[in-house]
Amino acid sequence: MADTPLGEFEQVVLLAIFRLGENAYGVTIREEIAAHTDRDPSPGALYTTLARMEEKGLVKSRLGDPTPDRGGRAKRFVKxxxxxxxxxxxxxxxxxxxxxxxxLPGLAHG
Amino acid sequence: MADTPLGEFEQVVLLAIFRLGENAYGVTIREEIAAHTDRDPSPGALYTTLARMEEKGLVKSRLGDPTPDRGGRAKRFVKxxxxxxxxxxxxxxxxxxxxxxxxLPGLAHG
DNA sequence: GGGATTAGAACTACTATGTAGGACTAATGG
DNA sequence: CCATTAGTCCTACATAGTAGTTCTAATCCC
Structure with a gap:
């Protein structure tokens, strides 16, 4: 399964995770995507895609420790x-x- | 409907059409994609996507004249x-x- | 210390896109 | 007039994208 063709959104999510480094989990990934693209995916959209990518072995996740915050539930960090x-x-x-x-007309080169 | 998020394959097809200019129709588009990517889409895959994109107003097509060749059926040119x-x-x-x-590790810049 | 409150994750359901393979069509040529 | 061929289109199904809602586990406050 080395040549799985990446979907559009999968790529966006992967790149967001990459940028976030050690601090990549559901909420921050969503924020990162919202900040750097025109998208603002719903939580469900993200988690579904995350789950599928983990199944395909593109990402790996581990449950972190709960933070000492109100509602500081354990985060699922993604790598x-x-x-x-x-x-x-x-x-x-x-x-x-x-x-x-x-x-492409209308696209600045860089 | 100005903010339709383009799918991966849609983008590939669009770019192939762009490259081909005046000579873009089913067969040549397919060849162009095969030559410039690792994909080799079936005819059906391409025509389906083309039809959907025309519905969304991303491309326009017109029927050309039959060429004087055996099996020289009229081509549907796409723009x-x-x-x-x-x-x-x-x-x-x-x-x-x-x-x-x-x-990105493993990706040459340029 | 137990219910209100909150950050965060996961489930369900649905739509849209990707994909193949083969059927169809219209032309030539013998 | 039927075999052959370039080319398109139909049917069917798999995979990716997306939202909304619910579930869960943790603090906070009285």
């Missing part, structure tokens, strides 16, 4: 697996490849 | 609409935005 990292890189590469030589 | 172009550009931008500041 990208090597296989997940590979999948993002691969997706990026083929995307980049398709873009090669194209200049 | 990206302004709204389609906008959708790709938007998708690109938010993708780029999410990538900002990230350096």
């Amino acid at each position: 990208i697996t090597p296989s997940g990292l590979d999948a993002v890189a691969r997706a990026q590469r083929s995307y980049q490849n398709l873009l090669r030589g194209i200049s | 990206i609409t302004p709204s389609g172009l906008d959708a790709v550009a938007r998708a690109q931008r938010s993708y780029q935005n999410l990538l900002r500041g990230i350096s």
Whole structure:
């Protein structure tokens, strides 16, 4: 299953997790996505996708310790697996490849 | 319906059409995708997606003249609409935005 | 110390997108 | 006029995207 084609939203979630590093869990991932894209996914949308990706081995999760806060329930921290990292890189590469030589009107190069 | 979030494959198809310019129709689009990505979509996969995108106003199609070839059936040429172009550009931008500041292991920059 | 309150996760249900394979169609050529 | 061929379209199903709601476990306050 090394060549699972990543879905659009899966990629967005993976990248958000990547950015967050050690502090990636449901709530922060959602915030990160909202901050860096035009999306604002519902909790359900995120957790469902997270669960599916874990099934496919793209991410791994571990339950953290409860924080000393009101409602400080234990967070489920998420981390990208090597296989997940590979999948993002691969997706990026083929995307980049398709873009090669194209200049899209209305899109700034960078 | 200006903010339709483009799917992964939709984007690939759109970009292929863009590259092909005036000569974009079923067969050539399929070849273009096969040549520039790791995918090799079946005819059905492509035509279905094309039909859906036309419904959403992302592409427009017109029937060409039959070519004087054996089996030279009339081709259905496809063109990206302004709204389609906008959708790709938007998708690109938010993708780029999410990538900002990230350096992915195993992915060459460029 | 037990119910109100709250952060956070998980379930259910549904829609949309991705995908294949084969049927259909319209043209030529012998 | 039927075999052959380029090309399109139909049918059916798998997978990804999405929302809303409910469940859970922890503090806070009286």
